[in-house]
Amino acid sequence: MTEKQKGWKEVPVAGVCWKPATDYPTGDWRTFKPIRDPEKCTKCLLCPMICPDSAIEWNRNTEDIQFDYDFCKGCGICANECPAEAIIMTREEEEA
Amino acid sequence: MATTWKFTAKEIVEKPDLFTSGHRACAGCGPAIALRQIMKATRGPTIVTNATGCMEVVSTIYPYTAWKVPWIHTAFENAAANASGIAAALKAMKRKGRLQEDIDIIAFAGDGGTFDIGIQALSGAAERGHDFLYVLYDNEAYMNTGIQRSGGTPHGASTTTSPAGKVIPGKRQYKKAIADIMVAHEIPYVATASIAYWQDVLMKTRKGLEVEGPAFLHVLAPCPRGWRYDTSKTIEIAQLAVETCIFPLWESTDGQCSLSPQSKIVALKPERKRPVKEYLETQRRFRHLLTPEFESEIDNIQKMTDKRWNKLLRRCNLVSL
Amino acid sequence: MTVVSVQQNVLALNGDEAVALAVKQSDVDVVAAYPITPQTIIVERFSEYVADGEVDTEFVCTESEHSALTACLTASATGVRTFTASASAGLALMHEILYVTSGCRAPVVMAIANRALSAPINIHCDHSDSMVERDSGWIQVYVENSQEAYDSIIQAFRIAENPEVLLPVMVCLDAFFLSHTLENVRVLSDDIVQGFVGLRKIPLVASHEGKKVPFRLDPENPITIGPLDLYDYYFEHKRQQEEAMNHAPQVIKRVHDEYAQLSGRRYGNGLIETYELEDAEIAAVCVGSTAGTAKTVVDELRAKGVKAGLLRLRTFRPLPTADVKEALESVRAIAVMDRSNSFGGNGGPVFHEIRHILYDSKTHPHVVNYIYGLGGRDMPQSLIRGIYRDLGEISETDRVESRVHFAGVRE
Ligand code: SF4
Numbered sequence: 001m002t003e004k005q006k007g008w009k010e011v012p013v014a015g016v017c018w019k020p021a022t023d024y025p026t027g028d029w030r031t032f033k034p035i036r037d038p039e040k041c042t043k044c045l046l047c048p049m050i051c052p053d054s055a056i057e058w059n060r061n062t063e064d065i066q067f068d069y070d071f072c073k074g075c076g077i078c079a080n081e082c083p084a085e086a087i088i089m090t091r092e093e094e095e096a
Numbered sequence: 097m098a099t100t101w102k103f104t105a106k107e108i109v110e111k112p113d114l115f116t117s118g119h120r121a122c123a124g125c126g127p128a129i130a131l132r133q134i135m136k137a138t139r140g141p142t143i144v145t146n147a148t149g150c151m152e153v154v155s156t157i158y159p160y161t162a163w164k165v166p167w168i169h170t171a172f173e174n175a176a177a178n179a180s181g182i183a184a185a186l187k188a189m190k191r192k193g194r195l196q197e198d199i200d201i202i203a204f205a206g207d208g209g210t211f212d213i214g215i216q217a218l219s220g221a222a223e224r225g226h227d228f229l230y231v232l233y234d235n236e237a238y239m240n241t242g243i244q245r246s247g248g249t250p251h252g253a254s255t256t257t258s259p260a261g262k263v264i265p266g267k268r269q270y271k272k273a274i275a276d277i278m279v280a281h282e283i284p285y286v287a288t289a290s291i292a293y294w295q296d297v298l299m300k301t302r303k304g305l306e307v308e309g310p311a312f313l314h315v316l317a318p319c320p321r322g323w324r325y326d327t328s329k330t331i332e333i334a335q336l337a338v339e340t341c342i343f344p345l346w347e348s349t350d351g352q353c354s355l356s357p358q359s360k361i362v363a364l365k366p367e368r369k370r371p372v373k374e375y376l377e378t379q380r381r382f383r384h385l386l387t388p389e390f391e392s393e394i395d396n397i398q399k400m401t402d403k404r405w406n407k408l409l410r411r412c413n414l415v416s417l
Numbered sequence: 418m419t420v421v422s423v424q425q426n427v428l429a430l431n432g433d434e435a436v437a438l439a440v441k442q443s444d445v446d447v448v449a450a451y452p453i454t455p456q457t458i459i460v461e462r463f464s465e466y467v468a469d470g471e472v473d474t475e476f477v478c479t480e481s482e483h484s485a486l487t488a489c490l491t492a493s494a495t496g497v498r499t500f501t502a503s504a505s506a507g508l509a510l511m512h513e514i515l516y517v518t519s520g521c522r523a524p525v526v527m528a529i530a531n532r533a534l535s536a537p538i539n540i541h542c543d544h545s546d547s548m549v550e551r552d553s554g555w556i557q558v559y560v561e562n563s564q565e566a567y568d569s570i571i572q573a574f575r576i577a578e579n580p581e582v583l584l585p586v587m588v589c590l591d592a593f594f595l596s597h598t599l600e601n602v603r604v605l606s607d608d609i610v611q612g613f614v615g616l617r618k619i620p621l622v623a624s625h626e627g628k629k630v631p632f633r634l635d636p637e638n639p640i641t642i643g644p645l646d647l648y649d650y651y652f653e654h655k656r657q658q659e660e661a662m663n664h665a666p667q668v669i670k671r672v673h674d675e676y677a678q679l680s681g682r683r684y685g686n687g688l689i690e691t692y693e694l695e696d697a698e699i700a701a702v703c704v705g706s707t708a709g710t711a712k713t714v715v716d717e718l719r720a721k722g723v724k725a726g727l728l729r730l731r732t733f734r735p736l737p738t739a740d741v742k743e744a745l746e747s748v749r750a751i752a753v754m755d756r757s758n759s760f761g762g763n764g765g766p767v768f769h770e771i772r773h774i775l776y777d778s779k780t781h782p783h784v785v786n787y788i789y790g791l792g793g794r795d796m797p798q799s800l801i802r803g804i805y806r807d808l809g810e811i812s813e814t815d816r817v818e819s820r821v822h823f824a825g826v827r828e
């Protein structure tokens with residue numbers, strides 16, 4: 001991020017935060033990426049409740065869960081816990 | 097207490113996160129799971145305060161914040177005093193007609209901020225009876241500063257200040273019975289929970305918010321870096337802790353203690369109680385205990401675990417078997 | 418002279434009681450405190466007001482001073498008016514939270530009954546406890562008598578809560594000499610005080626939701642206070658605190674003037690009080706109750722034709738640099754009296770700062786230091802006379818034999 005840093009006259013008083021953490025993607029921390037097999041998934045909704053990074057969301061339109069790869073850190077908890085073994089962890093493609 | 101609410105997975109996944117993504121906790125962080133689950137159980141307007149510690153640091157790296165509720169951190173040893181001040185302010189505003197709605201208060205602190213440096217403020221706030229929920233997210237050492245032992249670190253664990261050496265096999269002392277200490281304060285609600293059982297965490301959080309007066313929730317939250325296991329195992333280990341009775345789940349409502357379903361099943365079917373060794377083996381912080389010189393420590397841990405388990409069964413009016 | 422516009426009652430109160438009464442009248446929402454001699458009477462009197470239903474303040478009797486100040490800080494961050502009181506070891510225990518309070522820009526008001534620090538343990542007056550906190554980001558007001566303690570507490574809420582300032586304020590009164598000594602105190606009516614302090618105003622702040630919202634913990638407009646602030650922004654926040662201190666003198670003076678309109682009472686210009694200083698050749702500088710004794714000595718010397726004067730620092734933080742410089746520049750020899758010591762520092766804190774101010778003066782007066790009264794040791798007129806005698810010699814000979822003295826200690 002190359003954005004110009006604010007001076008003391010501009011920053012809010014007392015260190016009050018002025019950006020949401022959701023502006024700070026953590027997906028690039030990942031070395032393994034969770035991939036779900038929708039065929040196997042029973043939509044038990046366990047994985048969204050145990051993901052440390054809120055990276056498995058409920059999509060109201062599709063009535064299904066989906067990964068938010070902007071934030072998934074690739075911990076593998078979802079894959080480890082999925083009762084249907086619907087999630088596998090695959091190595092991220094190396095950037096060329 | 098009649099509980100009119102139940103948490104279905106659907107209802108909960110649809111509820112927006114109040115503790116959001118973009119926090120900088122390590123991959124597989126147990127405490128981050130604890131906070132997510134707990135913040136899913138709020139019942140209305142809520143103010144959160146945090147002791148210094150992992151979750152404070154990772155959630156509010158200036159200028160970013162992962163909190164969608166009003167949030168304040170002041171210092172390490174005073175999470176309960178933070179809550180006391182907020183509670184007093186809300187009470188005063190209500191009495192003076194400047195506030196109508198009910199606002200819940202949750203104080204988060206880690207094991208260092210609770211077992212050790214924060215116990216005085218916690219005890220004082222509990223004695224004074226402020227209406228707030230105190231959540232101890234227990235990752236069993238000062239992880240934020242690099243894995244130093246705390247009063248919550250279990251016997252035998254190797255940390256950077258209780259290293260497993262040639263003659264001393266990790267931490268000598270046993271984990272402080274912090275939840276029992278809180279029960280002794282005769283506050284309306286005390287419970288233990290494990291992030292392996294999200295529904296239980298949510299139910300207990302909600303109960304803690306609903307009682308009038310202080311509530312204390314002790315949540316076991318494994319830490320991949322400090323406990324030294326693969327990041328994918330956080331939930332598995334949090335579950336094993338319960339199944340081995342190293343961390344039994346119970347609640348004490350107005351002094352009435354009862355086992356939670358996950359531990360009750362073990363009480364009723366003792367054959368389901370797994371040996372502590374199965375738990376210890378999963379974490380490299382206990383690796384030295386698996387060597388011939390120190391393996392007697394595993395017996396010691398088993399004995400202490402059984403002793404505490406039996407004591408708990410008696411308190412819950414279940415005969416120890 | 419100001420015209421006294423309102424009716425006032427005269428009550429026999431000690432300093433602590435005067436403080437408690439001022440707090441009672443100032444519509445304080447949360448008082449969180451812990452007892453410690455010689456501040457205890459404040460907490461006790463206030464507890465009685467609560468028990469008798471005379472206030473609707475939420476009174477939190479905490480298990481430590483650390484928690485007392487913490488609770489005031491978070492209550493203040495929730496948007497209400499808060500007060501606490503402490504002294505000595507209690508203030509030392511608060512040390513960590515003093516910085517957090519000013520850093521969170523929480524306008525907490527605190528009374529300090531200045532008492533010596535251990536060891537050996539001593540319950541009597543000196544300024545060691547609050548002087549070490551001069552860098553904590555709090556405004557510090559030192560009062561001369563119980564009347565001023567009463568008046569200053571009322572003013573303190575207005576100063577602290579001013580959006581241009583938004584800093585906590587410490588009102589320091591000397592242990593026992595003031596805290597426990599009965600004095601006739603003229604007090605305003607509850608209505609007048611309430612009208613003067615008004616309701617706390619909450620300034621706006623930019624939040625992470627991209628809105629300008631009230632700077633308080635409010636579920637409707639969530640903000641995050643007290644984050645992890647590293648080398649990229651911490652310094653900017655500290656610079657803001659310095660700016661708030663820069664705004665404080667004007668606000669202190671304004672509030673002091675406005676209060677004077679109401680009460681008829683002035684303490685110099687609110688920052689410093691000068692006594693017979695205009696044409697003085699020699700002068701003492703002090704803070705706190707010693708000023709009373711020193712004024713008597715000045716009167717006596719003036720009667721003999723000695724051009725002696727006195728400067729009392731009322732606010733030590735912010736340091737009224739320009740005022741002090743102007744007031745002392747034409748004096749030939751100055752004795753700064755410190756009721757605390759900076760061990761190994763070649764003099765006490767007040768001395769260091771007064772001398773630092775005068776470094777820029779063209780006249781370069783001689784400045785010497787007298788450490789006195791530690792642990793409640795009396796500072797009789799005779800000792801103060803001795804100090805002025807020394808100053809006379811310095812002024813005459815234009816020479817300083819020794820810079821730092823310990824006045825009243827046995828050899
Ligand atoms: S890998 Fe970890 S962070 Fe990514 S979605 Fe699964 S549980 Fe969440």
Ligand code: SF4
Pocket residue numbers: 036040041042043044045046047048065081082083084085086087
């Ligand atoms: S845990 Fe497995 S089965 Fe359950 S919702 Fe997630 S992917 Fe689907």
